Structure formats: C-alpha cells, structure tokens
Amino acid sequence: MTNLLSSSNAAVSTQPEVEAEMAAVAATAVEGEPQPRLDYPPYRSSLLRHPTKALHPANPEGIELWSPVFGEETIDPVEADLTVQHEGEPLGERMKVTGRVLDGDGRPVRDQLVEVWQANAAGRYRHEKDQHPAPIDPSFSGVGRCLTDAEGRYEFTTIRPGPYPWRNHRNAWRPAHIHFSLFGTDFTQRLVTQMYFPGDPLFSLDPIYQSILDPWAREQLVASYDHDVTEAEWCTGYRWDIVLTGSHRTPLEEEA
Amino acid sequence: MNLAPTPGQTVGPFFSFALVRDGYADLVSPEHPHAITLHGRVFDGAGEPVPDALVELTQGGDQGWGRAPTDDEGRYAFTTLSPAGSFFAITVFARGLLDRLFTRAYLPDAVDEAFLQEVAKDRRKTLVATADERGYAFDIRLQGDDETVFLGFPRH
Numbered sequence: 001m002t003n004l005l006s007s008s009n010a011a012v013s014t015q016p017e018v019e020a021e022m023a024a025v026a027a028t029a030v031e032g033e034p035q036p037r038l039d040y041p042p043y044r045s046s047l048l049r050h051p052t053k054a055l056h057p058a059n060p061e062g063i064e065l066w067s068p069v070f071g072e073e074t075i076d077p078v079e080a081d082l083t084v085q086h087e088g089e090p091l092g093e094r095m096k097v098t099g100r101v102l103d104g105d106g107r108p109v110r111d112q113l114v115e116v117w118q119a120n121a122a123g124r125y126r127h128e129k130d131q132h133p134a135p136i137d138p139s140f141s142g143v144g145r146c147l148t149d150a151e152g153r154y155e156f157t158t159i160r161p162g163p164y165p166w167r168n169h170r171n172a173w174r175p176a177h178i179h180f181s182l183f184g185t186d187f188t189q190r191l192v193t194q195m196y197f198p199g200d201p202l203f204s205l206d207p208i209y210q211s212i213l214d215p216w217a218r219e220q221l222v223a224s225y226d227h228d229v230t231e232a233e234w235c236t237g238y239r240w241d242i243v244l245t246g247s248h249r250t251p252l253e254e255e256a
Numbered sequence: 257m258n259l260a261p262t263p264g265q266t267v268g269p270f271f272s273f274a275l276v277r278d279g280y281a282d283l284v285s286p287e288h289p290h291a292i293t294l295h296g297r298v299f300d301g302a303g304e305p306v307p308d309a310l311v312e313l314t315q316g317g318d319q320g321w322g323r324a325p326t327d328d329e330g331r332y333a334f335t336t337l338s339p340a341g342s343f344f345a346i347t348v349f350a351r352g353l354l355d356r357l358f359t360r361a362y363l364p365d366a367v368d369e370a371f372l373q374e375v376a377k378d379r380r381k382t383l384v385a386t387a388d389e390r391g392y393a394f395d396i397r398l399q400g401d402d403e404t405v406f407l408g409f410p411r412h
Contacts (some may be wrong), residue, residue: 045352066322117274149307246411
C-alpha cells in the first residue's frame with residue numbers, strides 16, 4: 001500500500017523525493033519545449049488538472065484574431081505604484097520593475113493591459129485563503145495594473161515580495177515572484193506567468209519553476225538587476241522583458 | 257524575427273483579489289434585451305469541481321471580453337449576447353494548470369462547422385454548448401474520459 005499512499009498523499013513527500021522526481025522528468029526533456037510541461041507530477045496540483053490528450057491544432061478564426069482594449073480611462077495611474085495605495089508606506093525593499101512587452105516578431109505590444117499581483121515582503125498574500133503565519137501589511141495590497149506605452153514599456157513600483165511556504169510537499173517553499181497577466185493583439189497571445197529574482201536559492205527546489213524543462217526558457221522568467229533602473233536614495237531596480245507568442249494578424253516573414 | 261516566447265506559469269491559488277473585478281463577468285448589462293447567460297462548470301480528472309479556476313470569454317466588439325472565477329462548485333457564469341460567429345472563444349486558468357488552455361464553445365446548431373468535422377466524432381461534443389432556459393451551458397473538463405478538446409495555435 002505504500003505505493004498508493006506515497007503517490008496519492010502528496011503531503012508525505014520530502015524535498016529530496018520531489019527533487020528526484022524533478023530530475024527524472026528533466027531527463028525526458030526534448031528539444032524545443034519552451035513551455036511548462038502541463039503533466040508535471042512533482043507539482044501535485046497538476047495531477048488531476050492537466051489534459052492528457054494532445055492540443056488540437058487550430059487556425060485562429062474570427063474573434064481569435066481580436067483582443068480586448070482597456071482604455072486609459074479604466075486604469076488609474078496610481079495603480080502602477082503599489083507603494084502608495086494606502087495611507088501608510090508598506091514595509092520591505094522598495095523596488096521598481098520595468099521592461100518591454102514584445103510579440104514574437106519583436107514588435108512592441110502597445111497600449112495593452114499589464115496586471116500584477118504578489119505577496120508582501122513577509123511572503124503573505126492579501127487573500128482570505130492564504131494561511132501562511134506571516135504578517136499582513138495593512139499598507140500593501142499587492143495588486144497593480146498599467147498600460148504599456150508606445151514602445152511596449154510597462155513600469156511598476158512595488159515592494160520586493162518574500163518567499164513563502166506551500167503544501168506541495170513537506171517544507172516546500174516558492175521562490176519569490178511577481179505574477180504577471182498580459183494580453184497581446186490576438187486572443188491567442190494571452191499569457192499569465194511569474195517573474196522571479198536573480199540568484200534565488202529556491203529555483204532548483206521548486207516544481208513550478210522546474211516544470212519548464214528547458215533551462216534557457218526557464219531563465220526567461222528571471223528579471224535582471226539593473227542599476228540604471230535603481231534610483232539614488234529611493235529604490236532598487238529590475239528589468240524584465242516579456243515576449244508573447246507570435247501575432248497572426250500580418251503575413252509572417254519568410255523564414256530565412 | 258522570431259523571438260522565443262516567455263513561458264507561462266500557473267495562475268496559482270491567490271489570484272481573485274487581483275484579477276476579479278466588479279462587472280468583469282457581464283459583457284452586457286443583465287437588462288440588455290438580448291442578454292443571455294453562458295455558464296458551466298469546470299471539472300478535474302476525478303470529476304470533482306475545480307473551485308479555483310478562472311475562465312475568460314472573448315467575443316469581440318466593444319464589450320467583447322469578460323472574466324469569471326469558478327465558485328466552490330466549480331461554476332462560472334457570464335452575462336453576454338449570442339456570439340456573432342459560431343462559437344464563444346474561451347481561455348481557462350487554474351491552480352494546478354501550468355499554462356493557460358484555449359477552447360471554443362460552439363453554438364448547438366454549428367455541428368457542421370468545418371473545424372468540428374476535423375475533431376474525432378466522440379470528442380466533438382466537448383466543444384458544443386447546449387441551449388437551456390438561461391442561454392447556453394458549457395462544461396470544461398480538464399482531464400478524463402470526456403476531456404474537453406483544447407486548442408493549439410500555430411507559433412505557440
């Protein structure tokens with residue numbers, strides 16, 4: 001019965017057991033697999049939530065070549081600064097994160113909505129179901145929005161989030177991250193992902209990060225520290241560019 | 257140029273406080289004379305409801321986008337209009353789902369659509385909504401015998 005128990009009761013797995021599972025999956029990586037494996041058993045919640053059948057090839061039709069437009073009037077500029085949304089100032093390392101949103105052809109994605117959400121400096125989300133016994137910061141909601149500019153640039157001022165424990169296995173911890181939600185010009189370009197921080201010691205331990213088997217692809221989720229973004233006597237700065245999948249709107253360039 | 261896309265990651269469990277806003281599930285006012293409801297449930301591979309999924313609906317036009325979380329029974333609902341084309345375009349996110357999934361909810365009378373004819377007959381019904389007194393019902397099964405057909409687009 002131990003087999004059944006150990007595979008169905010995820011809470012009993014240890015970190016070394018999960019790392020061994022991750023290594024076993026990594027050994028099956030194939031060339032050109034830039035997206036996470038949806039079927040990734042080390043991430044326990046994926047077991048019953050990944051499709052088992054191949055995606056059905058489809059050419060985008062009609063409304064799939066369309067994407068919503070969120071007008072300037074719907075976004076308050078203050079939403080891009082997560083440190084000024086309350087009366088008091090949030091605790092933690094004040095930081096700026098900026099970068100460009102490009103499509104697969106290198107074109108800037110202009111005037112499009114970027115949404116972010118994150119834990120506070122102590123690693124606690126402002127969400128009723130987050131049970132991590134770390135303090136809530138009354139001065140920090142951890143939610144931001146902005147529109148990209150004409151060059152596809154976004155910029156948020158926030159607090160560097162802390163890592164936090166979760167219940168995937170015993171003593172499981174997520175590397176610090178900021179969730180990003182992005183739209184392109186086509187329905188098919190929709191992206192929800194997570195931005196990480198350079199040099200995080202939890203990378204090799206984390207099944208969500210490691211679900212992307214290609215090391216180069218994984219690193220695309222890691223921001224760079226950028227001293228030109230850092231502001232003197234004010235905040236640190238990080239740069240992170242985002243590439244959406246190719247648009248289908250215009251004829252594709254000939255392959256060289 | 258063909259840049260490598262940034263990989264996706266799961267939406268996680270704690271998205272509602274950021275991504276769910278008043279009015280997002282209403283593509284039109286419930287008072288609109290032609291308003292209908294597109295609703296359904298999201299299930300996992302054990303047939304259990306998924307209470308922390310996020311469903312987005314895209315229809316085009318001025319009001320053509322919406323977003324609705326699932327409730328404790330895995331239910332989502334949008335107030336909208338019948339689509340101009342033959343299907344509702346749907347995106348699914350969830351804790352446990354490492355990247356978003358795309359699908360289509362075809363109208364019940366669209367069975368002759370060329371795309372549906374390409375799909376194996378026994379799976380075709382997973383792409384077709386059923387009409388009911390509220391509008392249309394469309395369940396999404398992430399895994400299992402009746403697994404929904406999810407779509408892969410070129411260059412993705």
